[in-house]
């Protein structure tokens with residue numbers, strides 16, 4: 001079957017690291033155009049203006065938006081109004097209401113809207129979810145500590161309103177948690193550390209119902225930690241390496257020490273959704289972020305400079 005054409009919008013870090021390689025290897029998609037003020041991909045038609053791409057390439061029925069969350073909504077709205085299917089990087093928007101509006105619009109225009117969560121596609125998430133399905137979860141702890149300078153070099157948008165701060169990576173942990181737990185939990189409190197010169201938190205400690213806690217920190221240098229440790233009625237288990245490795249007790253039972261399998265699976269899922277005429281928008285991870293920001297006690301900490 002011929003590959004469907006897709007346009008990639010926002011040629012920045014994640015587009016280059018993951019979307020372009022995933023599309024190059026995809027049996028479903030052909031990268032047919034890019035839209036970016038500065039970035040291009042060799043051999044692919046490059047637009048700097050989104051409206052010009054929508055008008056000039058009616059053959060491209062799908063757009064994948066890799067912009068930061070703040071400027072993303074008007075792009076998604078314009079694409080849907082132009083009858084295009086839309087795939088959204090995580091987080092799917094700056095606010096919940098924005099994404100609800102896109103869902104309604106996509107339904108009205110009869111196009112697919114896919115709010116992706118790349119960490120849910122990590123190798124060991126599905127086996128962990130299957131193992132946990134009939135277990136009682138007694139408590140769980142998330143440790144998500146990474147170096148913002150490594151993953152978001154010079155990207156001031158993460159510290160601007162709508163950029164979510166440490167919840168930008170933390171929401172990946174929450175996307176896994178909300179997928180694998182047999183019963184949902186909700187946020188009961190949070191402590192948020194804001195650098196005195198920034199508008200979003202650099203660290204967060206969150207408590208949830210059901211004995212779940214989380215420790216997010218963006219100041220970790222050296223080895224990075226992306227772990228979810230869970231105590232169940234049948235003993236402990238842990239998802240490590242961002243959901244890519246699963247341990248029951250000390251025994252590793254599933255996974256791969258790579259994160260490169262996630263985006264190919266997102267594009268395969270998008271192809272399925274478009275073929276089925278369906279949308280997929282699960283906002284559970286974003287609800288936790290909104291609630292942590294609503295309930296969070298603010299602590300001011302040292303200024304942060306890239």
Ligand code: NAP
Nearest residue numbers: 010011012013014036037038039066067068069071089090
């Ligand atoms: P980025 O490199 O800072 O930005 C992506 C591109 O968006 C930029 O190259 C820029 O392209 C465009 N852009 C930025 N601000 C814009 C604005 N105000 N108006 C229009 N276009 C704008 O960000 P990123 O790290 O790729 O992250 C993008 C999304 O991917 C975020 O939602 C992030 O959470 C998600 N993500 C990132 C990572 C990561 O490791 N960085 C991992 C997974 C997911 P032009 O200037 O060329 O137009």
